[in-house]
Amino acid sequence: MAESVRTLEMKNISIEFPGVKALSNVNFSMRSGEIRAVVGANGAGKSTLMKVLAGANETYTGDILIDSKPCEIRNPRSAKDLGIELVYQEVDTALFPYLSVAENIMFNNIVTGMKGRALIHWKGINKAAREILDRLHMDIDVTRKMSSLSLAQKQMVLIARAVRERCRFLILDEPTAPLSLGEVAELFRITKELASRENVGIIFISHRLPELFEICQSLTVMKDGQVVANKSVDGSLTTQEIVNLMLGRSFEENFPKRKVAIGETLVEAEHLADEEGKVRDVSFTVRSGEIVGVCGLVGAGKTELCKLLFGAGGMRSGSLRCRGKSIKVRNPTQAVRQKIALVPEERRKEGVLVSEPVYFNLSAACLDKFTNRFSFVQRRKELENAKKLVADLGVKTPSVFQRVRYLSGGNQQKVAVGKWLASDSDFYMLDEPTKGVDVGAKRDIFQLIQKLAADGKAVLYASSEINEILAITDRVYVMYNGRFAAELVTEKTSEEEILYYAAGGKK
Amino acid sequence: MPDIQSKAKRKGLITGFLTKWASIIALVVVFAFFAIKMPAMFLTSSNMITILRAISVTTIIAIGLTITLAVGGFDLSSGSMATMSGSLVISFFVWYKMSMWEAIPLAIILTMGLTLVTMFLIVKCKIPDLLATLAMMFTLDGVSLTYSGGGAVSEGMPRANGAETFGKIPKMFKDMGQAPTIIIIMIVIVVVIHIFLTYTKYGRYIYAVGGNKEAARLSGIPVKNYRVFAGMLAAVFIGLGGILVASRNMSAQIQGAAGYAMPAISAVFIGRSVAGADKPNAFGTFIGASLVGILENGLIMMSVPYYSLNAVKGVVLAFALASTYYSSKGEN
Numbered sequence A: 001m002a003e004s005v006r007t008l009e010m011k012n013i014s015i016e017f018p019g020v021k022a023l024s025n026v027n028f029s030m031r032s033g034e035i036r037a038v039v040g041a042n043g044a045g046k047s048t049l050m051k052v053l054a055g056a057n058e059t060y061t062g063d064i065l066i067d068s069k070p071c072e073i074r075n076p077r078s079a080k081d082l083g084i085e086l087v088y089q090e091v092d093t094a095l096f097p098y099l100s101v102a103e104n105i106m107f108n109n110i111v112t113g114m115k116g117r118a119l120i121h122w123k124g125i126n127k128a129a130r131e132i133l134d135r136l137h138m139d140i141d142v143t144r145k146m147s148s149l150s151l152a153q154k155q156m157v158l159i160a161r162a163v164r165e166r167c168r169f170l171i172l173d174e175p176t177a178p179l180s181l182g183e184v185a186e187l188f189r190i191t192k193e194l195a196s197r198e199n200v201g202i203i204f205i206s207h208r209l210p211e212l213f214e215i216c217q218s219l220t221v222m223k224d225g226q227v228v229a230n231k232s233v234d235g236s237l238t239t240q241e242i243v244n245l246m247l248g249r250s251f252e253e254n255f256p257k258r259k260v261a262i263g264e265t266l267v268e269a270e271h272l273a274d275e276e277g278k279v280r281d282v283s284f285t286v287r288s289g290e291i292v293g294v295c296g297l298v299g300a301g302k303t304e305l306c307k308l309l310f311g312a313g314g315m316r317s318g319s320l321r322c323r324g325k326s327i328k329v330r331n332p333t334q335a336v337r338q339k340i341a342l343v344p345e346e347r348r349k350e351g352v353l354v355s356e357p358v359y360f361n362l363s364a365a366c367l368d369k370f371t372n373r374f375s376f377v378q379r380r381k382e383l384e385n386a387k388k389l390v391a392d393l394g395v396k397t398p399s400v401f402q403r404v405r406y407l408s409g410g411n412q413q414k415v416a417v418g419k420w421l422a423s424d425s426d427f428y429m430l431d432e433p434t435k436g437v438d439v440g441a442k443r444d445i446f447q448l449i450q451k452l453a454a455d456g457k458a459v460l461y462a463s464s465e466i467n468e469i470l471a472i473t474d475r476v477y478v479m480y481n482g483r484f485a486a487e488l489v490t491e492k493t494s495e496e497e498i499l500y501y502a503a504g505g506k507k
Numbered sequence B: 001m002p003d004i005q006s007k008a009k010r011k012g013l014i015t016g017f018l019t020k021w022a023s024i025i026a027l028v029v030v031f032a033f034f035a036i037k038m039p040a041m042f043l044t045s046s047n048m049i050t051i052l053r054a055i056s057v058t059t060i061i062a063i064g065l066t067i068t069l070a071v072g073g074f075d076l077s078s079g080s081m082a083t084m085s086g087s088l089v090i091s092f093f094v095w096y097k098m099s100m101w102e103a104i105p106l107a108i109i110l111t112m113g114l115t116l117v118t119m120f121l122i123v124k125c126k127i128p129d130l131l132a133t134l135a136m137m138f139t140l141d142g143v144s145l146t147y148s149g150g151g152a153v154s155e156g157m158p159r160a161n162g163a164e165t166f167g168k169i170p171k172m173f174k175d176m177g178q179a180p181t182i183i184i185i186m187i188v189i190v191v192v193i194h195i196f197l198t199y200t201k202y203g204r205y206i207y208a209v210g211g212n213k214e215a216a217r218l219s220g221i222p223v224k225n226y227r228v229f230a231g232m233l234a235a236v237f238i239g240l241g242g243i244l245v246a247s248r249n250m251s252a253q254i255q256g257a258a259g260y261a262m263p264a265i266s267a268v269f270i271g272r273s274v275a276g277a278d279k280p281n282a283f284g285t286f287i288g289a290s291l292v293g294i295l296e297n298g299l300i301m302m303s304v305p306y307y308s309l310n311a312v313k314g315v316v317l318a319f320a321l322a323s324t325y326y327s328s329k330g331e332n
C-alpha cells in the first residue's frame, strides 16, 4: 500500500463572521501519513479552520492546495472528492440511528451504487462493512442498530466510513473528550494504524495536552484566529511550553487547593436506585463547604446518578435528605425549588439553548432573580449578571447578545456551567463540567467551584478525569457499574487507587 | 481567485441581510406594485381601512399561533377552533338571548376547554402536535356543524328542529367587527403579546421550551405546564378571532373561519425572520399578516377569481416555509 506522499497546504486563510474575525491569514500545512495536533484555547479558531477544510465554511478567503494544486472547497461534496473527511464531535448528527452499522458505513455506496437495482444486496454490504472493520481491527457487529452503540463505537463507525471513502486526510475534532481511558487507547491504535498503514494524514484536535505526546508527530498552536507556532513533538517539547503558547502568557498548571471550613451535613442520600439499573444502592453524604467527587469510567453511572438526584431520571427507591429534612424530588422543577442545581453532561442537548443569546441562557435557570413582582424581566440586572459571568468564566463572545450557536464548543460549555452559578442553590452537581474547555478556562471553572464551596455550598463533582478529581475534591466516591465501590479521602489517595476501584477492583 | 472569494463573502452578507429584512421588503414591494398598477382603486383610504380590517382577524388568530409555535408546538385546527367559537357566540345571542358580557367570555372559555382536549392529546397521550391537531380539526368541524344543526346560525333563523328563535345580536357586537374597533383590538393585542413574549418571565420560558425542551426541563422549567399554558393562551386569541369573524358576518357560517387558518400560519412563518428575530414573534406576525392581507386584497382587485386565491395562499405559505427552513440549513 505504498502510495506517494500527498501534501495539504492552506495559505492566508481568513474568515469573518458578524462581529468576529475567526481566522486571519492562517497558514497550515501537512502531509499524508502524518499525525498533526491542532491546539489552542477555546474560540481560537480550530474548529473553524477544520470546517473550512471540510467545506462547511464556504465563505473563507485564501488558497488551499492539495499536492500543490490549488482547489476550491466551497461545499462538503468537494471536500469529500478531495479525500478530506471531518469527524465532528457531535457524532450523532452524522449517523442514522435506525440503520445498522453496516448500512451506516456503506451509506454512500448504498445511495450512489445502486445503479438501477432496487433491492439492497445485504450480504454484500455486510461483508464489505465487515472487511473495513477487520482492516482497522475494530470489533463491532455490523448488523447491530446504530442507536445501540456506545459513543466510542459510533466514533469508530464514522472513522470506518471515512476510510471507506478513500479518505486521505482525516480530521478528528476533539474525539477523546467523551471517551474513557481504554477507549482512548483503542482510538489511538486505530489512528496510528491509519497513518502508518493507509497513509492517511490525520489532524487531531484535543484539549487534553498530555495525550498529544502519545500520538502526534507535530503540532500547530492557534491563538485568536492565528497560527502562533508549529512544533515537532519530540523529547524537548513540554506541556508547559504548549500552554504558554496557547494562552500567550506563562501559566501555572498546578491548581492550588484552597482550605475551606467544612460544615454540617447538607445532603444525604440513602440506597438510591433507578429504574434501569444504572444506579444501584448508592448512599452518600455531602457537607456544606465540601467538594465531593464521583469518579468512574465512562458508563459507570455517574450521569444517571446526577439526573436521578435532580429528578430527571426514574427513581425506583431510596431517600434523599436535605439539611436533615426528607425531600422528594420528582422532577427538575422541584429540584430547583429545593435549591439543587445540575450542570448536565451533554451541553448542546441538555445544557444550553443554542438558538438563544448568551444572556438569555445565563438567566434561564434563575429567572426569578431578575424579575420584578409583575414577572417582567429586569433587563439591566439580567445583563449585568450576564456580563459578570462572561468575564468570570472568560467566555469568548463578541457580546452577551450573541446566539450561543455561534460560540465555540468550549465556550458553549462555559455558558452551560455559568447558567447555574447565578442561581442561589445549596447543592451543586456538575457532570463533566470541563469537557472540551481549555486549560486556562478549566482553572477559572475550578476557582468558581471553590468559591461555591467557600460560600458554604455542597458540591458533587462527577468526572472520569482522575487528575481533576484529585485536584479539586475533598473526598471521592469511586463508582463502578452503578455502585459506589469505595469512598476515599482525596489527600490520602492516589491515581492508582482510584483506577483500581474504578476498574472493578475489590477492597 | 480573489474575485470568487469576495463574491463568496458578499454572497454571505447579502443573504444575511435578505433573510433579516425579506419580509418587510416583500411587503413594500407588493404594496408598491398594487399602488402603481391600480392607484385609483387600491390606494384609497377606504381600501386601506378594508385591508386593515381584513388583516385584523388574520393577525389575531396568527397571534394565537405565534404563541403555539413559540413553545415548539403546531396547530392545524385553528380555523376549525375559531369557527366553533363563532358558532357558539352567535348561538348564545340568538338561541339563549345572552348579553355580550356573557356570550363572549363563555365562548372563549369553551374554546379554551376544547383546547384543553388538544393539549391532553399532545402532552399526556404524546401524540405529535401535527397529528393531534389534524384529528382535532376534523372533530371540531363535525362538532360545530352538529351543534348548529348542520347549517348556519343567524338572527331570526329557526333552529334545526324548527323551533323559532327570538334572540337578537347586539349592535355593539356588530361594531366590534367594524373599523376602527377591530383595528384597535388587533393593535392592542399585538403590542401586549409582543411585550409579554419579550419582556416577561413567562414569555422567556415559552421560548426556552420551544428552543430545546430537554434543556428547558433541566433548567427547572415545568415544560408540560408551559405547553398547556401556551395552548390556553393561544386559544383565547383563536377564539376571539372566530368571534370577530362572526361579528363581521353577523352570523355563524359553516366553516366560517376555516379560511383564516392557512394565512395565519403563513403570517407566523413570514414573521419569524423579521429583524433577525429568528423565532415566532408578535410584531413579525403582524408584518406577515399584512403581507398576506395586501396580497389577497390586491389580487381580488385585479379580478383574480376568489376560487384561485387558495392557490396564491398556498404558494405564499410555501415561500414562507422555504425562507424559514432554507436559512436554517447550516444548523445541525
Ligand SMILES: Nc1ncnc2c1ncn2[C@@H]1O[C@H](COP(=O)(O)OP(=O)(O)OP(=O)(O)O)[C@@H](O)[C@H]1O
Binding pocket: A017, A018, A020, A021, A022, A040, A041, A042, A043, A044, A045, A046, A047, A048, A049, A396, A397, A406, A407, A408, A409, A410, A411, A436
Ligand atoms: N458561524 C459563526 N458565527 C459567528 N461566530 C462564529 C461562528 N463560528 C465560529 N464563530 C466564532 O469564531 C471563533 C472561533 O471558533 P471555533 O469554533 O473555531 O473555536 P475552537 O478553537 O474550535 O474552540 P473550542 O476549543 O472551544 O472548540 C469563536 O470566537 C466563535 O465564537
Ligand SMILES: [Mg+2]
Binding pocket: A046, A047, A048, A173, A408, A409, A410
Ligand atoms: Mg471547537
